[in-house]
Each structure stands twice: as C-alpha cells, then as structure tokens.
Amino acid sequence: MEGDTVIKAEHVSKKYSRFLKKSMLYGIEDIGRNLLGMRSRSGVLRPGEFWSVDDVSFEVKRGETLGLIGPNGSGKTTLLKMLNGIFWPDRGRIMVRGRVGALIAVGAGFHPLLTGRENIYVNGAILGMGRREIGRKFDSIVEFAAIGDFLDTPVKHYSSGMFVRLGFSVAVHCEPDVLLVDEVLAVGDTGFQSKCYRRIAELMEKGVVIILVAHNMETIRHMCRKALFLWKGQVRDMGDSDGVVLHYLRLLQEEQIRKAQAEKGEQSRTAPERGGGGRITGIEFLDGQGNRADAFATGSPLRVRMEYEASGEIEHPVFAIHLYAGGALYASFISDSRSPLPERLQGRGAVELSIPQLHLPAGVYAVSAVLSREVEYNHIDWHNQEYFLQVGRKENSIGLVALPHRWSPVAAQAALKAKRTGEAG
Amino acid sequence: MKRADETVTTYEPDNSLRKGYLSVFGEIVTELRENRWLMYQLFRRDFLALYKQSLLGALWAFIAPLAGMALFLLLNRSGIFLVGEIEAPYPLYAVLGLSFWQLFATGIVAGSNSLVKAGSMILQINFSRKSLVLASSGQAAVSFLIQFALVLALFALYGIAPGIGILAVPLAVIPIMLLTLGMGFISALLNALVRDTGTVLSMLVTFLMFLTPVLYTKPKDGLLLRITEYNPLYYLVSGARDLVLTGALAEQEGYFLSALFSVGVFLAGLVVFHLTETRITERI
Known part of the structure; x- marks a missing residue:
C-alpha cells in the first residue's frame, strides 16, 4: 500500500443469510472449518444466502473524506462494519492504516445505571483509550458534551440529547486516523450538530480520513469531496460528490416513479377510480x-x-x-x-x-x-x-435563501468620508 | 500528519489460515496485554451496576452459601440425605467447599452470557471480545473473596485454627479459574450461536453441583464413586478445601492431573475463541 493511502478495499464482498436457522447452521459449519484449518469457502453462496456487499473496491488517501450513499439495505453499514474490522469480508481484502474510530452508534457501551463519569471511563476503554489518555482528556470530554451538573447522575436519567452528546464526545476524543460516521449526527439539537461538524472539520484538517454515511445529501455535498454510491451491494457510481449525489437522486426518482406506476396499475385493475378523481x-x-x-x-x-x-x-x-x-x-x-x-x-x-x-x-x-x-x-x-x-x-451554498445582490468596490476617499461622518454622529 | 506507530491492518477471509497457526498465540498474548485496563473497566462496570439498584447488595454473596448449607444440614438431620463422615464442623466444611464451587458455577454462567449480554455493543464497536469474557469472571472472584471472609468468620466462631495450607489458597484457586475461563470461552461462543446453550448450562451447573461432592463427602462405592473419580471439579474443589482444613492434599495425583486438564481446557478455549470470534459476531 502506498504511503498516503489510508484505506484500500479490493473486491470486498460480504454475504448474509436470509433465515436465522440456516444462519445458525452455516455459522457452525464455518467455525468448524476455521478450527480444523480448512478453507471456509466463504466466496461461495449457499442456499438462502445473498451478497449484502458485492465486489466493492475503492481507495481513500490521507485527509480525504468519502461519503457513502445509497438507499436502505444497500450495504452501507455492512461496509462500514467491515472497515472497522467487526465483520471480516467473505471475499476480497481490506487494508487500513492506523487506528480506526467509529461513530456507528454513539453510547453503545453505556450502562444505564452508571453515572456519566463512570461511563466515560468504561466507554473510553472500549473505544481503545488508555487510562492516562482518558485522564488527560476527561475535562475536555465533559466540556464538549455540555452535560453540566449531570456528570454524576446515572445516564438512564439523561435526556436522549445528553446521552448522544456524551457518547459522541467520548468517541471524537479518541484521536483516530480513520473515523467512520454512520448517521449519528441526525440526532441532537442543531447547536450540537454544528459543533460536531466543526469537530469533524478539525479532524479532517489534521489529516484524519472520514467515511460518512448519511441520507441527507446536503451533508454529503458539504462534507465530502468524493462519494461512493452503493446500490444493492454494488458500486453504482464513485467520484466527485456533486455528480454522484445527483446520479443517486435521479435513480431514486426513477425507482419511485416505477413503484408509483406499478401501484397505480394495481389500483386501476382492482378498484375503478371514483367519480371526480x-x-x-x-x-x-x-x-x-x-x-x-x-x-x-x-x-x-x-x-x-x-x-x-x-x-x-x-x-x-x-x-x-x-x-x-x-x-x-x-x-x-x-x-x-x-x-x-x-x-x-x-x-x-x-x-x-x-x-x-x-x-x-x-x-x-x-x-x-x-x-x-x-x-x-x-x-x-x-x-x-x-x-x-x-x-x-x-x-x-451557505444560508437559507439566496437574495439577489451584487458586490462592488467603493472609491477610497468616499469610504473614508463615510467613516468620518459615522464617527461624528 | 504522519505517525511512526501506524500499522496496517488487513482483513480478509481465512486470515489465520494465511498467517499460520503459530502466530495465533502471539496475537492472543498481545491482545490480552494491551487490554488489561479495558478488562478492569468492564469488570468495574459490571460490579458497580450489579449492586447499584440492589437493596442487600454484596450481602447476597453471604446469603446464597448459607442457604445452601442450611438446606443440606436439614436434609442430613432428617436422614434423607447423608453427607458422610466429616471431621470439621459441617457448616465450615460446606461453606468452604461452596466458596470454591461458586467460583466455578457463577464464573461459567457469567462467561457464557458475556457475549450475548453485550449484544449490540459487539456489533457496533470493534474491541477485544476476550476481555469481555475474562472480565465477566471478575464478579465470581469478588463473590469468592466475600465468601472466604465468611469462612474465616466461621473458623473464629468454632474456635478452630485453619491449616497452614490456607496460605496456598491463591494458588489453589488458579486451576479452578482456568477451567472456568476455558469453558467460559467455549460456552460464550456457543451461546452466541445457539441460545439453548445458556439454558442447558444453568441446568448443567445445578446437576453438576449435586454430582460433585461439595456438600457431602466422596462416596464409598457405587456409580457415584466412579463418576467422582473422573470428575476434575471434585479434585480441584476438595483439594483446595483439604488444603485449608488439614494443610495437605489428600489425592495428589488426581489433583495435579486435574490442574493440568484445566490448563489444557483454558488454552483450547482461548484458541478456539480467537479463531472464531469474528464469525460469531456475525451471528449474534
């Protein structure tokens, strides 16, 4: 892997089983094979299995931000989990340089009965921080989360916003080389959201690679220069985020129209339209x-x-x-x-x-x-x-409206004059 | 921002197959060393959470063995169940044995539940899953310490001095812990895969408790004697008890073979867990 490549995915695939009972049996088979030192033949589909992620290849360099887009069930989260090493690919290979931090579900390791303070230590440890690292960052974590007097209250009494804030705060303090973000920013109030985006922007400046999954296309266009469009587990488009987002929205539109037409056809066959329709x-x-x-x-x-x-x-x-x-x-x-x-x-x-x-x-x-x-x-x-x-x-693309306007230069003397009048008044 | 400690991690199918099985031990040792603090934090979390919303809290660790002992005392007095000839006062004999037994019983149940209980967390954060199993047995260790305090109180109550062997208790606990953890690793995997494991295990633990001479002496003959002779738990528990009561190991050969067996179970459990943990995660 070259020096500035941080993530490299080569023909990565992952399969799932549609049925729980089959999944159990297949699991036993796979484990048996792994233990006996046999190849698990993971590249082959067995009855009832399907590819959730299918032959995905891409590369992300230092400081780049990649947006993952696609409809629900297109394999975005599975891909993130593979990048994180939670699942291993069934085919292909993933190489990651450095520490991977994940914001897949914030506060996942929180225990409801423990206080915020206790949970910071536990969650930090789960996310890979050491004793000294947490000690050093503790105040900063508490400040960022803005939970104030609730630090020593069990987190089950937290509002959902506070819970997410604390979870996010711990996660962004673990100084990853790669940060995987999955939709978590959709929660919390707008003030906190913008704080999170600022924090992510800071990380980007430091050269941290960000992989962002979001359903909000504006977020993708703002934060990511590159985007990868997954459709039924396969890469449908990849490149400049503007173009990919538009491609995705068009496909979504076509799909919706097709669905709507199919429904309409169904309706007109089954129930004739009422008068005045x-x-x-x-x-x-x-x-x-x-x-x-x-x-x-x-x-x-x-x-x-x-x-x-x-x-x-x-x-x-x-x-x-x-x-x-x-x-x-x-x-x-x-x-x-x-x-x-x-x-x-x-x-x-x-x-x-x-x-x-x-x-x-x-x-x-x-x-x-x-x-x-x-x-x-x-x-x-x-x-x-x-x-x-x-x-x-x-x-x-900043702001809520684009009012008609123009910018023009003002002659130096006129500007000075205006200033003096202003002071006198 | 280039850092010297950046390592490249590779994920691909059949990883350990590619790297060779000998590398497995190195990986395990590194993982355990790096995650000592995580284990402590996980243990601390479970410990704090257990007693936070409980009225009697740590007192339960006293109540459980006393209740078990009282039941056997009652059964013995009424002649339904004979505990056999015991030199030491029965409550002392029973509570001491139970403290070692509980180490195994609570440890293995906690271990088998550790992965399933963590559930969604395992699916969302990549962290050392071995730490989860190891930390779960910490609770059993704490209960053991509390129960052992009860044992010391009983010694004082009966005015008996424990044998010098009591100093060897920390050593005697090790094989019991290893056996518990080894079986805990395997049962955690199985439980994650097939939920029946948890149910079977809690039945099995009760069953084993009656099958193993913990609250009664080693039977003189019959089928139970033959089973006991091949029961490593018997040697480990009663060996540890003998050390405290008399200061000597009665059945040395059986004890050392059992200790060796538990080391083997521990290592096997650890390796099996290491090789299959990511596969298991997918099925949780």
Whole structure:
C-alpha cells in the first residue's frame, strides 16, 4: 500500500443469510472449518444466502473524506462494519492504516445505571483509550458534551440529547486516523450538530480520513469531496460528490416513479377510480428557453409544467408545488382563485408554474406536486418529494435563501468620508 | 500528519489460515496485554451496576452459601440425605467447599452470557471480545473473596485454627479459574450461536453441583464413586478445601492431573475463541 493511502478495499464482498436457522447452521459449519484449518469457502453462496456487499473496491488517501450513499439495505453499514474490522469480508481484502474510530452508534457501551463519569471511563476503554489518555482528556470530554451538573447522575436519567452528546464526545476524543460516521449526527439539537461538524472539520484538517454515511445529501455535498454510491451491494457510481449525489437522486426518482406506476396499475385493475378523481401524470422542469433541464443556476428562471388527467370532473382544482431540502420546506407555490386557471378540469391537460428568478441557495431540492380540490390539503393526487432539482454549484451554498445582490468596490476617499461622518454622529 | 506507530491492518477471509497457526498465540498474548485496563473497566462496570439498584447488595454473596448449607444440614438431620463422615464442623466444611464451587458455577454462567449480554455493543464497536469474557469472571472472584471472609468468620466462631495450607489458597484457586475461563470461552461462543446453550448450562451447573461432592463427602462405592473419580471439579474443589482444613492434599495425583486438564481446557478455549470470534459476531 502506498504511503498516503489510508484505506484500500479490493473486491470486498460480504454475504448474509436470509433465515436465522440456516444462519445458525452455516455459522457452525464455518467455525468448524476455521478450527480444523480448512478453507471456509466463504466466496461461495449457499442456499438462502445473498451478497449484502458485492465486489466493492475503492481507495481513500490521507485527509480525504468519502461519503457513502445509497438507499436502505444497500450495504452501507455492512461496509462500514467491515472497515472497522467487526465483520471480516467473505471475499476480497481490506487494508487500513492506523487506528480506526467509529461513530456507528454513539453510547453503545453505556450502562444505564452508571453515572456519566463512570461511563466515560468504561466507554473510553472500549473505544481503545488508555487510562492516562482518558485522564488527560476527561475535562475536555465533559466540556464538549455540555452535560453540566449531570456528570454524576446515572445516564438512564439523561435526556436522549445528553446521552448522544456524551457518547459522541467520548468517541471524537479518541484521536483516530480513520473515523467512520454512520448517521449519528441526525440526532441532537442543531447547536450540537454544528459543533460536531466543526469537530469533524478539525479532524479532517489534521489529516484524519472520514467515511460518512448519511441520507441527507446536503451533508454529503458539504462534507465530502468524493462519494461512493452503493446500490444493492454494488458500486453504482464513485467520484466527485456533486455528480454522484445527483446520479443517486435521479435513480431514486426513477425507482419511485416505477413503484408509483406499478401501484397505480394495481389500483386501476382492482378498484375503478371514483367519480371526480384524477391524477398527476408528470412533472417537467423547463429553463428560460423552454428546454427540459434539471439543473439551474441560482437566480435563473424556472418553469414547472404539471400534467394531469381527470377521470371525472374536478371542480375548483388547486395545484401546488413544494420545494424541500434537508427535510425543510423551502418554498411553496399554491394556486388560488386569483390564478388564471380553469374552474373545472376534464380529461387531460397541463398547467405551468413560472418562477422568474430562482433565488434559492445551491443544493438539491426534492419537489412535491399536489393536485387538490378546493383547498390544498384536500388531495386528489400527491407526489411527495418524488422529483429532484439541482440549483447552482456547491461552492456558494451557505444560508437559507439566496437574495439577489451584487458586490462592488467603493472609491477610497468616499469610504473614508463615510467613516468620518459615522464617527461624528 | 504522519505517525511512526501506524500499522496496517488487513482483513480478509481465512486470515489465520494465511498467517499460520503459530502466530495465533502471539496475537492472543498481545491482545490480552494491551487490554488489561479495558478488562478492569468492564469488570468495574459490571460490579458497580450489579449492586447499584440492589437493596442487600454484596450481602447476597453471604446469603446464597448459607442457604445452601442450611438446606443440606436439614436434609442430613432428617436422614434423607447423608453427607458422610466429616471431621470439621459441617457448616465450615460446606461453606468452604461452596466458596470454591461458586467460583466455578457463577464464573461459567457469567462467561457464557458475556457475549450475548453485550449484544449490540459487539456489533457496533470493534474491541477485544476476550476481555469481555475474562472480565465477566471478575464478579465470581469478588463473590469468592466475600465468601472466604465468611469462612474465616466461621473458623473464629468454632474456635478452630485453619491449616497452614490456607496460605496456598491463591494458588489453589488458579486451576479452578482456568477451567472456568476455558469453558467460559467455549460456552460464550456457543451461546452466541445457539441460545439453548445458556439454558442447558444453568441446568448443567445445578446437576453438576449435586454430582460433585461439595456438600457431602466422596462416596464409598457405587456409580457415584466412579463418576467422582473422573470428575476434575471434585479434585480441584476438595483439594483446595483439604488444603485449608488439614494443610495437605489428600489425592495428589488426581489433583495435579486435574490442574493440568484445566490448563489444557483454558488454552483450547482461548484458541478456539480467537479463531472464531469474528464469525460469531456475525451471528449474534
């Protein structure tokens, strides 16, 4: 392994058994083989087994941060556990340089009856810290966790936030060379979350390799330059996080549409639609020239075309588009009586929402489309966050809104004058 | 930020097969040496947690052997069960024997539960799992110390001086501990794999307790005598008791063979555990 490579995974695979009883028997077989010095033939699938992680190869260099993304059950956590050495691969090889710290589940070793102080020692020891190391860092751990007077209270009386804070605090103090982070930051209040991110950023500056699993794509885009997209245990895409995230969201969207269509097909076969029903048949994003697109610059025009199909007659229809990012609703566009839209819908048709200037910060937005009767919550059809829209590039993606603005120089004398007037007043 | 102590760890299937079996011992010794403090902390955790929400706390270590002894005393007095000819006062004989027996009984039950009890922690943090098994027997050792204090109190009560052999008790405890840990390693693995192990084991321990002359003397004849002759636990427990009561080992050959057997069981348990622990983790 070359000097600056910290993690190298070569054709790594891991299999699981679908059934508990089979798993027990296979376990006995494997162990028997290991003891007798026989090869465990771990590269072969037995009946009832499947590859949870399948032929994954990648390399991470010093100071790099890799984001692991993929839907639930795509093998992200299994891969993390293999990197941590909790499971061994059934095929392939993993090489890791230095100490590995894991934030897979914070506070996993906490005993509810012990006090915070006692648990810091136990948990620190479990995470590989020595007596002197914990002694040296104890105050810093307590300060970071901000548990105050609760230090000598049994942790079962802690709020869940305090519990997580203490767990995280112990874990980030163990000075790893590689830090594996699995979704833990989703808990705790925002103040603590940003504290955690700052701490992780500090570690990154020190050259610590971070492997981050998150379902929040903004987190991945902020923290990771590289991303690895797992799909059913296999690497679907790897590279610059912007591109990989978009690829992932598109695939997710296609999958959701396919599922929704399958469900719809099922419904129409089993139960004929009630009178006055209808559905949204499609959403399209158009740029200023009327061309289809799904990436837009901040401040550029955006048009959203919504196609519908009414099976009966829909009176006083209401159309709505919502934009979400990171779980928060960023913008809502709901049609009302002032909108020049038809009073009743029949058959197929389309409406269009025009946004002259898209003043949203850079990011990937999930889009919901709603067709309702009379009031917005009276849904006829609701496509909840099924579409995705990319805005801008991530370099400037800070803040909640992107207000129109410009920066300009001020002549030196004018600036001085302004300052003097300010002082006098 | 380059550090000199950075070692490259490799994970691949059949690791020990590739590296050769002799390296196993080196790995085990290193792991145990590096994790002494972890073992202490794990032991401390269990110890603190056990007594925190308990009214009588450490007193239970006294109550259990006294109750067992009282039961046998009652059975003996009423002639249902004969404990045999004993020179020393029966309560002393029984409590002393029970203290050694409990070391094995509580130790092996705690050992077998250690992995399963840690459950999710094992799945989420990579740490020395041997330490978990080793630390679990610490509780048994503490109970032993408390019970031994009871033994000393009984000696004082009856006005008898213990034999000089009492100084050898720390040594006599070692083979019992080794046997317990060796079996503890194996049963922890089996229990993680097949949960029936725990149930079978707690039954087995009760069964063994009646089968082993702890609360009664070695039988004179019959099937029980033959079983006792091949029961290493008998030699280890009664050997240790003889040391305290009389200052001499009555059945030296049997005792040393049993001690050798427990060393073998310990080493075998340790190696089996080392070779299979990651496989087991997957099945927990």
